[in-house]
Amino acid sequence: MDPLYFLEQNYNQYVATFRSPGGKLPEMMALKLHHTEEVVRNAALIAEGERFGALESFTAKAAALLHDTGRYEQLKRYATFRDSDSVDHAVFSYDIVRSEGWLSSLDEASFPQEELSCVGGLDGVIEAVESAVLWHNRREVPPQKDASERTSLIHLAAHTVRDADKLDIFRVLEERIKSTDWRKERTAFWNLSPDEKPSAEIISALKNGDSVDYNSIRSLSDFILIQVGWMICGLHFETSRKLCRERGHLSFRRSFLKELTDCPVIDEVCDIAEKSLSAAFVQSISS
Numbered sequence: 001m002d003p004l005y006f007l008e009q010n011y012n013q014y015v016a017t018f019r020s021p022g023g024k025l026p027e028m029m030a031l032k033l034h035h036t037e038e039v040v041r042n043a044a045l046i047a048e049g050e051r052f053g054a055l056e057s058f059t060a061k062a063a064a065l066l067h068d069t070g071r072y073e074q075l076k077r078y079a080t081f082r083d084s085d086s087v088d089h090a091v092f093s094y095d096i097v098r099s100e101g102w103l104s105s106l107d108e109a110s111f112p113q114e115e116l117s118c119v120g121g122l123d124g125v126i127e128a129v130e131s132a133v134l135w136h137n138r139r140e141v142p143p144q145k146d147a148s149e150r151t152s153l154i155h156l157a158a159h160t161v162r163d164a165d166k167l168d169i170f171r172v173l174e175e176r177i178k179s180t181d182w183r184k185e186r187t188a189f190w191n192l193s194p195d196e197k198p199s200a201e202i203i204s205a206l207k208n209g210d211s212v213d214y215n216s217i218r219s220l221s222d223f224i225l226i227q228v229g230w231m232i233c234g235l236h237f238e239t240s241r242k243l244c245r246e247r248g249h250l251s252f253r254r255s256f257l258k259e260l261t262d263c264p265v266i267d268e269v270c271d272i273a274e275k276s277l278s279a280a281f282v283q284s285i286s287s
């Protein structure tokens with residue numbers, strides 16, 4: 001059996017345990033399931049664009065499929081997706097994936113044998129998928145400890161999931177803004193004020209290309225700016241930046257930020273993101 005299909009079957013059976021007797025998944029869980037499908041789709045586009053080998057492609061897509069496994073149990077148990085009020089959902093997902101044993105039940109014979117032996121067998125694949133799940137919401141991916149193929153696979157899976165996740169988070173936010181009266185319905189935006197100015201701390205971090213401390217988010221503008229920051233230094237693969245350009249995520253945020261604030265630095269920060277996303281800029285710093 002195709003190993004990704006095997007994992008999808010197991011994952012869907014697990015998700016089915018949260019369905020009502022009529023087969024309906026609670027709405028918030030259904031949104032997470034849709035998010036997961038889109039993250040897998042983005043991971044497949046990244047794998048294709050970056051010309052991953054067969055084993056790399058499987059590992060990246062498997063990690064994308066499993067990255068938010070803990071969201072269903074988190075909502076059931078704590079009635080929130082807010083990690084600070086419940087559990088770190090990446091750790092929770094990692095624990096569930098391990099305890100369910102889906103990865104260790106994969107059939108070694110269904111993988112390309114030569115590629116598998118280069119990463120230390122099935123154990124290497126399992127370590128890569130589990131690490132990508134565990135690290136997917138961290139501020140940074142831990143440094144690569146050596147240049148072995150096994151370690152490289154771990155980092156490839158982690159970066160793919162993080163990029164694929166961010167690309168879908170861009171979509172989710174845009175859909176929410178388009179479908180909500182965002183000036184009034186603050187609860188749809190984590191009770192962040194649409195009227196407050198962007199924080200100076202976030203603006204200066206973005207200008208310096210530093211990663212931003214999410215605890216400094218005070219306003220809806222800050223939240224949007226964090227995502228502009230991902231476009232400056234948070235997308236690892238050129239294919240991810242290309243998808244971001246093609247989907248118009250930066251221009252959406254530039255226009256929306258201008259509806260929120262007349263702060264003159266918006267264009268300045270968005271111009272930095274535009275430059276960072278452009279293929280020519282990346283080529284010029286890597287050559």
Ligand SMILES: [Fe+2]
Nearest residue numbers: 067068136137
């Ligand atoms: Fe997540």
